[in-house]
Amino acid sequence: MSSVLYDVPGPKARRVSLIGSIIGVIAIAGLLWWSISILAQQGIFEPQRWAVFQIPDVWVLIGNGIGATLTAAAVAAVIAFPLGLVLCLMRISDVAWIRIPTRIVLEFLRGMPVVLMMFFVLLVFATGSFVAVVAGLVLYNSAIFAEIIRAGIQSLPKGQREAGLAIGLTSFASRRSIELPQAIRRMLPSLVAQLVVLLKDTSLGYIVSYEELLRKVQIMADFLGPDYLFPVFFVAAAIYIAINFSVSRLAIWIEKRGSKKAAGGVVHVPVAGIPAK
Amino acid sequence: MDVIIDNLPAYVDGFLRTLFLSVVSGIFALIFGTLLAAARVSPVAALRGFSMTYVEIVRNTPLTIAFFFAAVVLPRLGVTFQQFEVAAIIALSAYTSAFIAEAVRSGVNSVPVGQAEAARSIGMKFSQVLTLIILPQALRTVIPPMINILIALVKNSSVAGAFYVMELFGYGRQLANANGDAVLWVLVGVAFFYLLITVPLGYIANLVERKVAIAR
Numbered sequence: 001m002s003s004v005l006y007d008v009p010g011p012k013a014r015r016v017s018l019i020g021s022i023i024g025v026i027a028i029a030g031l032l033w034w035s036i037s038i039l040a041q042q043g044i045f046e047p048q049r050w051a052v053f054q055i056p057d058v059w060v061l062i063g064n065g066i067g068a069t070l071t072a073a074a075v076a077a078v079i080a081f082p083l084g085l086v087l088c089l090m091r092i093s094d095v096a097w098i099r100i101p102t103r104i105v106l107e108f109l110r111g112m113p114v115v116l117m118m119f120f121v122l123l124v125f126a127t128g129s130f131v132a133v134v135a136g137l138v139l140y141n142s143a144i145f146a147e148i149i150r151a152g153i154q155s156l157p158k159g160q161r162e163a164g165l166a167i168g169l170t171s172f173a174s175r176r177s178i179e180l181p182q183a184i185r186r187m188l189p190s191l192v193a194q195l196v197v198l199l200k201d202t203s204l205g206y207i208v209s210y211e212e213l214l215r216k217v218q219i220m221a222d223f224l225g226p227d228y229l230f231p232v233f234f235v236a237a238a239i240y241i242a243i244n245f246s247v248s249r250l251a252i253w254i255e256k257r258g259s260k261k262a263a264g265g266v267v268h269v270p271v272a273g274i275p276a277k
Numbered sequence: 278m279d280v281i282i283d284n285l286p287a288y289v290d291g292f293l294r295t296l297f298l299s300v301v302s303g304i305f306a307l308i309f310g311t312l313l314a315a316a317r318v319s320p321v322a323a324l325r326g327f328s329m330t331y332v333e334i335v336r337n338t339p340l341t342i343a344f345f346f347a348a349v350v351l352p353r354l355g356v357t358f359q360q361f362e363v364a365a366i367i368a369l370s371a372y373t374s375a376f377i378a379e380a381v382r383s384g385v386n387s388v389p390v391g392q393a394e395a396a397r398s399i400g401m402k403f404s405q406v407l408t409l410i411i412l413p414q415a416l417r418t419v420i421p422p423m424i425n426i427l428i429a430l431v432k433n434s435s436v437a438g439a440f441y442v443m444e445l446f447g448y449g450r451q452l453a454n455a456n457g458d459a460v461l462w463v464l465v466g467v468a469f470f471y472l473l474i475t476v477p478l479g480y481i482a483n484l485v486e487r488k489v490a491i492a493r
Contacts, residue, residue, distance in 0.1 A: 004393045005411065006320045006403040013320065021323030028327065042354050111428070111475035112468050113435035116446060120468075123453055123460045196337070203339035207439040214345055226353050233350050237342050244337035 044230055052228045053235070058220060062232075065216035066239060072130065072202045072212065076137035077195060083138065084145025085180070091150055094171060109143035115204045122208050129210040133202065141198050148190045152183030188258055192251035196244055203240065213240060280459040281466040284452055291448035292470045298365060298444055299431045299474070305370035306430065307423075310377025311416075315407060317382050328378065335375035340436050343368045348440040365437040373430045380422045384415035418489060424482035428475050435471075445470055 009017060039045065052058055090102040109117075118136030121127055127135070156179055164174030184191070206214040217236045221229035281288065313331065316324040347364040351357070358364045388411050396410040438446030449467035453460050 004390050005318055005397075005406055007397065009320055017321045020321050024321075024323040024327065038356075039354065044354075107476060107479070108472065111432075111472045111479065113432040113446065113471060115435050115439065116449070116464065116467060116471065119446075119450070119453075120464045124464065200337075200339040203341035204436070206341055206345070207436070214341060217345075218349070229350060229353050233346070237338070237346070240339060240342060241334065241337050244339075245333070248333075248337055 039230075042230075043227075049227055050231050052224060052231055058224075058232070061216050061220055062213070062236065062239070065211070065213035065236070066243075068130075068210065068216075069199075069202050069205075069212040069240075070243075072133045072137065072205060072210065073195075073199045076134045076141065076202075077198055079134070080138045080141040080198070081145055081191075083142035085149060087142055087146035088149040088153070089172075089175060091146055092153065092175075106143045106146060109139055110147070112140075114140045114201050115207055118204060118208045129205065129208050132208050133205040133210045133212075136204070136208075137198055137201055140201070141194065144194055144197075145191065148187050148194065149180070149183055151190075152187035153179050155186060156182055185258070189251050189255035192247065192254055196247045196251065199244055199247060278462055280452070280456050280462050284463075284466075287448050287452060288445075288466055288470055291443065291445040291467075292473070294442075294444040295431065295434055295446075295470075296474065298362070298369065298434045298437060298442070299427070302366050302369035302373060302434070303427050303430055305366065306373035306377050306426075309370060310374035311381055311412070313374060313378035314381035314385065315412075317378065318385055318407070320403060332375045332378050335372060336379070338372075340368070340372050340433055341439075343372060344436055344440045361441045365434075365440070365442045369430060369434060369437070372433070373426060376426045376429070377423065380419045380426060381412075381415060383422075384417075384419035385411055387418050388414045421482045421486040421489065424478055424485070428478050428482075431474050431478070432471065 007013075043049065087102060087106060090098050091106060093099045093102070114136050117139050118132045121135040122129060122132035125131075153175075160178055160182065161174055164178040165171070169177070202212055203214050205212045206218070209215065211219070213236050217229075217232050220232050224232075313328045316328040317332075319325060344365070347358075347368055348361065351364075392410055392414065393406055396406045401409070434444060435446035438444050438448075438450065441447075443451075445467055449464060452463045452466075456463055
């Protein structure tokens with residue numbers, strides 16, 4: 001696409017572009033240098049600050065934090081997906097008294113901050129923080145999964161359902177054996193992308209005192225002293241970004257592979273009301 | 278129920294602050310996000326690289342980490358904010374602009390190739406092609422996804438409430454602590470005020486989507 005927007009650059013344009021690039025790189029390098037020098041003034045780069053990573057217990061705590069983050073995400077994803085499937089089927093049910101209340105519930109769940117739901121479960125049901133985190137994630141993400149799958153079903157040609165009903169399948173049997181397999185396959189990239197959101201949202205557990213990676217950083221900084229806050233935070237943030245980045249890549253990979261394999265290819269349906277968070 | 282009525286001024290204040298945070302961050306994010314998208318399709322390689330790297334990193338960083346950085350790590354490094362709202366607005370707009378950029382870029386890709394070809398064949402240069410032909414059409418098609426991003430922004434602003442900013446969620450926490458016996462109603466009140474923003478926005482997104490779908 002980008003090549004359509006402008007001519008193939010000639011020698012003059014290439015020179016201007018090169019000069020611009022060099023200036024840009026210098027500007028960014030300068031900005032980096034400036035922040036690094038501020039950090040250096042605070043003594044961030046003194047070796048003993050980073051010596052903290054020679055203590056095995058620090059790595060044990062970081063490991064525990066990653067474990068807690070991934071556990072919450074995995075448990076929430078495993079519960080949220082089937083629940084989303086059920087909510088989706090209820091949302092597109094032919095029976096109005098199932099469809100309409102489900103629609104209201106989904107609207108409600110999608111419109112609320114995840115952290116508020118976690119907080120609600122934590123205080124009102126007086127559960128532990130793990131249950132609160134998982135419940136908050138499940139409530140929100142099952143609603144999103146339901147909407148994604150619904151968009152997938154609606155993107156199928158009408159004939160799929162009509163043919164299913166015509167050969168005598170019940171409405172549910174047609175959904176189950178004809179529409180859902182195709183819809184889920186088509187929406188796989190969106191579903192995996194939503195997993196990244198779910199994974200990112202586990203960090204909200206920090207706010208409800210769930211001992212995930214970020215909370216462990218805080219605990220370590222309180223224990224070791226403020227001098228070590230930055231090194232520990234830096235490593236934790238890098239780990240978070242690395243995990244999310246890998247899952248995002250997975251989504252992109254599935255999308256590329258899927259466009260060859262899935263029947264009719266994966267689709268980019270602009271899903272109504274799904275916040276691209 | 279009484280607890281909501283008794284604390285109505287706090288709720289309304291929190292609601293207005295949430296609205297303020299969202300609107301200001303939203304405007305910054307829209308501007309910066311569109312610039313990022315323009316950089317992403319520009320002929321200058323360094324701009325493309327910068328835009329791509331920025332979007333990739335920001336999209337994979339949890340917002341909580343950004344707020345933790347601004348609220349806990351930066352003060353230790355000697356950077357303090359007179360008003361933490363400023364930090365919240367910076368964090369929220371930096372975060373949201375990455376998603377806006379992706380939305381605008383997909384909009385640019387959705388404009389038929391012939392539009393850009395026609396514009397170029399009558400002698401327009403890149404900046405003219407982009408601002409006069411491509412972006413006006415692209416922005417039109419991406420209004421629904423953009424509204425959804427703004428809905429997410431309103432919800433994300435609640436994270437600020439956990440870090441020193443008094444907005445709807447911040448007040449909710451305070452009221453929940455003060456009224457231990459009526460936590461349920463306190464939080465239902467908070468939820469109501471969030472839905473007051475997000476649900477109407479969602480309806481607008483759906484309406485616009487239908488309009489655009491007919492137009493194309």
